[in-house]
Amino acid sequence: MTYLPFSKGLASNRFSGGTRTVTQATSTLQQTRQPSLIEGISWETFEAIEAAFASVAGIRLAYLDGVIELMPISDDHEELKSTLGRLLEVYMRAMGIRYYVRGGPSLGSKGDAARRQPDESYNIGTKKDRADIAIEVVLTSGGIDKLACYQRFGIPEVWFWQEGSLRLYGLREGAYQQVFVSQFLPDLDLAELVAAANLPDQYDAVTAYMERDHQSPR
Numbered sequence: 185m186t187y188l189p190f191s192k193g194l195a196s197n198r199f200s201g202g203t204r205t206v207t208q209a210t211s212t213l214q215q216t217r218q219p220s221l222i223e224g225i226s227w228e229t230f231e232a233i234e235a236a237f238a239s240v241a242g243i244r245l246a247y248l249d250g251v252i253e254l255m256p257i258s259d260d261h262e263e264l265k266s267t268l269g270r271l272l273e274v275y276m277r278a279m280g281i282r283y284y285v286r287g288g289p290s291l292g293s294k295g296d297a298a299r300r301q302p303d304e305s306y307n308i309g310t311k312k313d314r315a316d317i318a319i320e321v322v323l324t325s326g327g328i329d330k331l332a333c334y335q336r337f338g339i340p341e342v343w344f345w346q347e348g349s350l351r352l353y354g355l356r357e358g359a360y361q362q363v364f365v366s367q368f369l370p371d372l373d374l375a376e377l378v379a380a381a382n383l384p385d386q387y388d389a390v391t392a393y394m395e396r397d398h399q400s401p402r
Contacts, residue, residue, distance in 0.1 A: 316340055
């Protein structure tokens with residue numbers, strides 16, 4: 185576990201939110217490039233820490249059952265997130281599928297005892313109160329249980345990009361199961377999407393994917 189300057193003080197659920205403390209924590213996270221977990225944190229203290237980091241670029245916070253995850257976000261992460269989103273939108277437009285980009289809003293509340301921010305999320309077909317698909321790019325190991333968070337939010341489908349491949353999980357009878365066909369995009373060729381996303385240049389990846397023969401079924 186990465187040591188952060190305010191970790192000991194959090195044992196009593198007190199956090200002053202000082203600028204120096206946040207700066208030191210940010211520096212530590214950026215150097216290690218690994219998530220840090222801090223246990224035994226009340227929702228109120230989490231909200232105070234979340235507010236203190238609100239203006240800090242490159243650090244993302246999550247929460248589950250009293251555990252805070254602080255995750256450094258790299259340029260590679262942001263580029264992969266952007267590439268996946270662009271490829272998926274190319275496909276949906278080519279297929280005539282209506283979609284609505286929800287972005288990466290913070291999900292969860294005190295009642296959920298969880299909060300998490302997807303990298304990207306979509307409604308398919310119509311706008312809804314919650315996303316149909318949430319997408320996360322995972323470049324580090326460890327951290328809190330991601331699917332447990334999304335389960336509490338009731339997100340029907342979660343996609344994880346990790347180690348050059350996509351894994352899809354569908355919510356079935358209250359629990360996630362790995363699936364190999366998207367409930368919302370059943371005709372999507374996942375292997376083709378993954379191949380494009382693995383190209384080293386984003387422009388080339390999107391261009392190559394656009395040139396594929398994506399045609400809406402008649």
